[in-house]
Amino acid sequence: MSEHLAATIALYAAMLAGWAILGALRRRDAGSLHRAGLVLLETATVVQATIDIVAQIDGHRPLERATHLGYVAASVLILPLALLSSAPTRERGAWDAAIAAIACLATLVVALRLRATWGAGDGG
Amino acid sequence: MAVSSGGARRTEGGPPRAAPIVAGPARALAATYAVFALAAGARSGVQLATNASRAPVAYTLSALAAVVYLVGTVALRRTSPGARRVAVTVCGVELIGVLAVGAWSQADPGAFADQTVWSGFGAGYGHVPLVLPILGLLWLTRAPRASASTEGPAAT
Numbered sequence: 203m204s205e206h207l208a209a210t211i212a213l214y215a216a217m218l219a220g221w222a223i224l225g226a227l228r229r230r231d232a233g234s235l236h237r238a239g240l241v242l243l244e245t246a247t248v249v250q251a252t253i254d255i256v257a258q259i260d261g262h263r264p265l266e267r268a269t270h271l272g273y274v275a276a277s278v279l280i281l282p283l284a285l286l287s288s289a290p291t292r293e294r295g296a297w298d299a300a301i302a303a304i305a306c307l308a309t310l311v312v313a314l315r316l317r318a319t320w321g322a323g324d325g326g
Numbered sequence: 327m328a329v330s331s332g333g334a335r336r337t338e339g340g341p342p343r344a345a346p347i348v349a350g351p352a353r354a355l356a357a358t359y360a361v362f363a364l365a366a367g368a369r370s371g372v373q374l375a376t377n378a379s380r381a382p383v384a385y386t387l388s389a390l391a392a393v394v395y396l397v398g399t400v401a402l403r404r405t406s407p408g409a410r411r412v413a414v415t416v417c418g419v420e421l422i423g424v425l426a427v428g429a430w431s432q433a434d435p436g437a438f439a440d441q442t443v444w445s446g447f448g449a450g451y452g453h454v455p456l457v458l459p460i461l462g463l464l465w466l467t468r469a470p471r472a473s474a475s476t477e478g479p480a481a482t
Contacts, residue, residue, distance in 0.1 A: 268376045272368035279364055287357040287403060301357040308361045315386025 266320030
């Protein structure tokens with residue numbers, strides 16, 4: 203796991219969540235640019251998971267290894283799973299923005315938990 | 327979360343859709359249930375795999391919670407009357423579960439050697455596990471579904 207990437211993911215997810223919440227409050231979908239932002243967030247979590255697994259193969263042992271692996275899986279799965287509940291693109295509205303906000307907030311929490319369960323030392 | 331017709335403005339004059347879109351609040355609830363199914367499932371899976379003997383009651387309860395959330399995720403995304411009944415049951419079981427486990431964990435902390443998703447009324451998860459079934463039941467009992475309008479006389 204990369205400490206910097208995890209922090210970046212957390213901040214970025216918070217930003218996307220705020221953006222989606224603003225959309226929901228204005229009773230509309232957050233829009234296609236926001237969806238592109240979600241794709242970038244998902245990409246970042248996949249990169250993060252890859253770095254994480256490689257570091258573990260290289261010998262790093264997380265503080266709570268099993269729990270940490272659970273969070274790695276969750277970090278990658280949350281966005282696709284939550285967004286399954288969205289309407290087709292043309293039909294999206296405020297509630298789809300709310301769904302995106304929920305997924306972003308969950309990703310934010312998991313990014314923080316990834317850092318907490320990684321353990322001190324060679325975090326990189 | 328009490329917006330009238332739940333977003334999803336239909337394009338007027340457009341072609342009729344084959345599958346009706348589940349109303350917005352139900353989809354938002356389903357998304358939250360999906361996140362919690364993942365959280366509880368991953369948690370209990372990890373704990374049962376690595377340390378099942380340490381707190382079997384707590385870990386089994388987490389696994390049960392994961393199943394409840396998973397069924398809720400699926401049921402809330404369907405529009406049929408049957409799925410609605412399943413969703414009501416799931417929300418009811420979840421509410422009873424979080425209240426019972428919450429009270430139990432307060433009264434007798436020794437019974438749980440480790441935390442569960444429902445310990446302390448969901449305190450470890452920002453009390454979302456407590457709020458979620460209440461919102462779900464409110465939605466399911468108050469909002470009539472378009473496809474379930476012929477369900478029964480007591481649909482108000």
